[in-house]
Amino acid sequence: MFAGDDPCTATNLSTSNTEFLLFDNSGNSDSGVETPPLGGYLGPDTWFTFTMTSFELTLLIEEGGMTDPAIAIYGGDCNDPIVYYNVSDNNCTGGVSPQLLFDDLTPGEQYYIRVWPQDGSPNGNFGIFLGTVLPTLLDFTTFADASIIEECIELTQEQGFQQGCAWYQVEIDFSQPFTHEMLANFGDKDPSGADGICLVYQSNGPDFCGGTGEGIGAAGMPNSAIFEFDTWQNNNLGDPAEDHASFNINGNMAHPASINGPITLGNIEDGVDHNITFNWDPSGNSYELIFDGNLILSGSYDIINNCFGGSSLAYWGYTASTGGSNNNQIICPIVVEYNPATVSYEEVTICAGESYNGWTESGFYISEEPGSNGCTHQTHTRLTIIEESEPYLLQKYICDGDIFALEGEVFTNEGIYTIYTETELGCDSTIILDLKVIIPTLDILGNDEFNCLIDSITLTIEFDLNYPISDVDFFWQTPNGTLQSDSIIATTPGWYSVNVFIYYEDAFCIVSAETQLYIDNIPPIIDDISDLTILCNTPIDERILVAPENPNSLDFNWYLDNILIGTNDILPVSIEGNYTLEAQDTTNGCITTIDANVFIDDDIPQIEIGYDSLILNCQSIEFVLDPTIFYQGPGNIVWDYNSIFLSNDTTVTVNEPGVYTIGITDANDCTAIDSILISIDTLAPELILEDIIIPCDQTDTLINPITLSINTVADWESPQILNNEITPLINTAGTYSITLTDTTNYCMASGSIIVELLGPSPDISISGDDTLNCIIEFAEIIATTNQNDITFNWFNSVSFLSNEPIINVNTPDIYIVQAFSPTGCSTLDSFEVIEHKIYPTITLESDTIDCDNLKATINAGIINGTIENWVTPDNNDPTSSTIVTDIIGFYTLNTINIETGCTTTDSIEVIDMSNPPVYTFESNTITCSQPNAILNLDISSNYQSVTWTYPNDTSSNELSPEVTIPGNYLLHIEVEGSCDLDTIIEIEIDTISPSYQVEFGIIDCYNEQTNLNLNNVNNTGSIIITSPSNLVFASIENTVTESGIYSINTIGSNGCVTNSNIEILSLISIPEVTIEQDVLVSCNAPNA
Structure with a gap:
């Protein structure tokens, strides 16, 4: 797996690990962090992060594809990390993989680990361990029947046809020298034990196993170097009878193709752990295989190119298998004993000119000293040299009047001062003090007096500083309490003060100001005004009221019945009444009020018609003018109509519009006049009526006659009871009649209208499927209403669709329905059908x-x-x-x-792009009748070439060569692509001659015949037995009567011949006898 590419994306490592973790640096880039001092960093790098524990930690790096790793440990911010440790090698063994033990980092702090290939060496995968307990077992992955038991790997149990493989998770690099050491236990079953263990290096991947049984888990495994320890003899593979070892490649376990071996080992199925060591040196492609301390295989072979296709990286591990026979087969890789060297970190600061461990320049240094267990302890030092620095500039602000003390000196005035001192390390130092004095100015602005016009005063601050300082607070002390603001509104006389708090850097200044507010609310003092009586002969210039004199500047306002009638100090008067004078002091706005009465002498004629005007209308067609008159008789009364004499009577009746004036003159020639305007208004109200249709969905409406008359009342005759408003609210159809009367002139107008009520629009409810998809292809949309006799019209965004209440659609759109009531009221509603077809x-x-x-x-x-x-x-x-x-x-x-x-x-x-050759082979056996065997090969597919490798290491490129040597022939069929075929063809030999045992007897006087039998006949195809007289017998059981030499000729099925001769003896010779008398002698009467 891959880890972080820089400190800020570092992969977190747990400190409780018990085994190595495998990572690959080949996909990373250069993090851009400053190059560490050691390790020849050329990039790329991998980053990890961890949190320091309160215990010491061990960091181990296991080389793999990254053959020469280096590391550095950093602290600080991930954007600007600081190097603490930098280790490039194993400081105990001198190996290439760093191993270190450290405990002087701060517990709880986050740190970073950087790993890279040293000096541009090969990059790739590597193992990393970080923890408090050292790992004790290499990290193998097991497959098939294999399992890890403590520090060992049980490859197979004592069961038939098992297969076990185990591969170390970090690849080994064959471009570097290495040694693998292990203990192997092959079980304790010797005659019936099988099949063995292989040490295998292969580039196929960490999840590959080969064949079972005689394949020892490695047969058929391409791209492999196989060091087998075979405990079973397989004649077809050319195995020796004893347990043996050999070096095979690319899954071919036949010994004619072995690179080295086989070499016999004696009995290794003895239940004992056997020590195996494999050494590799790439300088000469040399290898050594040592078994129990004895070098059994060695040589030079280009494994990288011949086995791994040119790659130097390979997975390594063990394979084993069982077949019909089995054994408990266990491999125990020699556990790596980790002995990490200790490292420590320190930060040292010295003055320029001094040295530390001989170092005189700032930098990162590594010193070494003997450590425990023969290791080298490293101290990583970050040295900082305090150079003789430029003078240190110190800028300081104080308040005006304050002091500043530095290095035993006291400063009060603004200026630049030079102070010579030493640092805490004793290094010379110069301080340039730039002392700034903050000088504030403060004033309070605003009126200082309340009066009758000013009942509140805004006080503001005029404040300034000699430096631009914005952190300022203002606090007011007022008769009503404390306020914080830069301005206040005062409503009470008294003392007002403000404190200004000034904050700048570490300076704190206070400046204050105060002011007193007064009040002036005394009104002006003036004399009273005497009352005034006006007679009819009082001169005009004496018909006045005069304001009293006063030394202050005053403004005057005259009032009659609370109406302002003058603003001067002299007021002409002609009306009887109580007059009020307001005198206002212009300096403080305060007012003094006095009253004066004006009387009109009662002897002056007085006349009052009683009205200023009257209007003739449809109800009042004439008026009787009867004025109220008081005068000293005798007197003269005159009525005028539009300035034309009308009458001398006191009362007149008028019915024409115009101005009627009455005048009276008494005995003192005092006169009085009054007049009245008579106007006429007989205009009837204008009335315009229009029939009304109460719209759809409207339950009522206003009848709104059109009239220019404003003062009118209405009288209605209608189907419903109305309240005689001019614009009544109606809700019933029918005829409505109105009489409109103008309340100002009582003239009338009449009319009527017809009201029609359309009623409510239909309420539409739309239901149906609103989504088209691959299941619902047609959506049924249903429109319903709350009324009967409804007409429907359906539309989509393009055209009219239907006038039915139900439609079926298959197109996404917004569908609009319009429903019409019998009165023509309609309602529109819409229903959106969407298409929701999400195709995978x-x-x-x-x-x-x-x-x-x-x-x-x-x-x-x-x-x-x-x-x-x-x-x-x-x-x-x-x-x-x-x-x-x-x-x-x-x-x-x-x-x-x-x-x-x-x-x-x-x-x-x-598609099957493989093109393995398809072939048939007819096996031949070398026999006596056929000493030459034909390798009868028939290839039915295209191929490029054929190579036969003979048991005597000669070869042939013929398709079906004729051979005379028995044994295993390695067949290689070359095809285009990667499907070359390698297989072993065994040519057997059968030259065993027929064998038999001959059983026969003798011919004598008792047995004139005997049996001639062939017993225990083996490999006999035909039998020919020839008697002395050339009689021929072809059976294995014969009865013969002839004595002499018999020839036995047997021919086996393989053409091999066995010839032999036997002799059957005849013991019937008649003894010679001399008879002195004639006696008949016969074999049947020998004693005669």
Whole structure:
């Protein structure tokens, strides 16, 4: 896996790990962090982060594809980390992989680990361990029947046909020297134990196993270097009878193809742990295999190119298997004993000119001293040199009147001062003090006096500083309490003060100001005004009221019946009444009020008609003018009409519009006049009426006659009771009659209207399917109303659709329905039908079956859908989005979106691009009749070449060569691509001659015949037995009567011949006898 590319994206490491974690740096880039002092950093780098514990931590790096790793540990912010440790090697063993033990970082703080390939060495994967307890077991991954038991790996149990593989998770680099050491236990079953253990290096991956049984878990494994320890004799592989070891490659376990071996080991199935060591040195491609301290295999072989295809990286581990025979086979990799060296970190600061450990410049230094267990302890020092610095500029602000003390000196005035001192480390230092004095100015602005016009005063602050300082607070002390503001509104006389608090850096200044507010509310003092009596002969210039004199500047206002009638100090008067004078002091706005009465002498004639005007109208067609008159008789009364004499009577009757004036003159020639305006208004109200239709959905309306008359009352005759308003609210159809009377002149107008009520519009309710999808292709939309006899019109965004209440649609749109009542009232409503068709999106990817990949993986990426089913060539109905198959053909995936029911189908073809040669072979056996065997090979597919490798290491490129040597022939068929075929053909030899045992007797006087039998006959095809007289017998059981030499000729099925002769003796010779008398002698009467 990959880790972070920089400190801020670092991968978190737990400090409670018990085993190595595997990471790969090959995909990372340069983080851009400053190059560490050691380790030849050229990039790229991998970053981890961890939190320091309260215990010491161990950090171990295990090289892999990254063959020479270096590390650094950082602290601080991830954007600007500081290096604490920098280790490039193992300070105990001198190895390339750093191992360190540290405990002087701060517990709870976050730190970072940086790993990179040193000096541009090979990059790749590596193992990392961070924890408090050292790991004790290499990190192997087991497969098949293998399992990890404590510090060992049980590859197989005592069971038949098991297979176990275990691979270390970090690849080994064959471009670097290395040693692997292990203990192997092959079980304790010797005659019936099998099959053995292999030490294997292979570049196929960490999840690969080979064949079972005689394959020892490694047979058929390409790209492999196999060091086998075989405990079973397999004649077909050329195994010796004893347990043995050999070096095989690329999954070929036949010994004719072995690179080295086999070499016999004696009995290793003895239940004892056997020590095995493998050494590799890339300088000469040399290898050594040591068994129990004895070098058993060694040599030089280009494993990188011949086994790994040029790659130097390979996974390594162990394989084992059992077949019909078995054993408990266990491998125990020698546990790495980790002995990390200790490191410590310090930060040192010295003055310029001094030294620390001989160092005189700032930097990161590493010193070494002997540590425990023969290791080297490193101290990582960050040295800071305090150079003789430029004078330190110190700017300081104080308040006016304050002091500032520095290095025993006291300063009060603004200026620049030079102070010579020492740092806490004793280094010379110069301070340039720039002392600033804050000088504020403060004043309070605003009126200082309340009066009758001013009952509140706004006080503001005029404030200034000699430096631009914004952090200022204002606090007021007033007769009513404390306020915080830069201005206040005062309503009470008294003392007002403000304190200004000034904050700047570490200076705090206070400045104050105060003011007193007064009050002037004394009104002016004036004399009273005498009352005034006006006679009819009083001169005009004496008919006045005069304001009293006063030394202050005054303004005057004269009032009669609370009406302002003058503003001067002299007021002409002609009306009897009580007059009021307001005298206002212009300096303080205060007012003094006095009254004066004006009287008109009662002897002056007085006349009052009683009205200023009257109006003739439709109700009042004439008026009687009867004025009230007081005068000293005798007197003269005169009425005028529009300045034309009318009458001398006191009372007159008028019916014409105009100005009527009455005048009277008494005996003192005092006169009085009054007049009245008579106007006429007989205009009837204007009345315009229009019939009314109460609109749809409106239950009532106002009758609103059109009239220019404003003062009118109405009298209605109607179908409903009205309150005689001019604009009544009605809710009933019918005829409405109105009489409109003008209340000012009582003239009238009449009219009538017809009111029609249309009624409510239909209420529409629309229901139905609002979504079209792959399940619902037609949506039924239903419109219903709360009225009968309704007419419907349906529209979509394009045209009219239907006048039925129900429509069926298959197009997304907004569908509008208009419902008409019998009175023509209509209602519009709409119903949106949307289309919600989400089709699954399928992405199908598949490998190609070839000789490197015997199975193809089909990956289905599905968006917005789920699997409905697969249709496969083998009809096995898979349900997963990933199929691993070795069957070619089309694989069809049907998907469905559950929400919308929409389906998507896609297919992909699995193609077999492998082209392994297809061949047949007819085996031949070397026999006596056929000393030459033909390697009868028939290849039915295209191929490029054929190579036969004979048991005697000679070779032939003929398709079917003729051979005479028995044994294993290695057949290599070259084809285009990667499907070359390697197999072993065994040519057997059968030259065993027939064998038999001959059983026969003798012919004598008792037995004139005997048996001639062949017993224990082996490998005999035909038998020919020839008697002395050339009689021929062909059976294995014969009865003969002839004595002499018999020839036995046997021919086996393999053409081999065995010839032999036997002799059957005849013991029937008649003894010679001399008879002195004639006696008949016969064999049947020997004693005669």
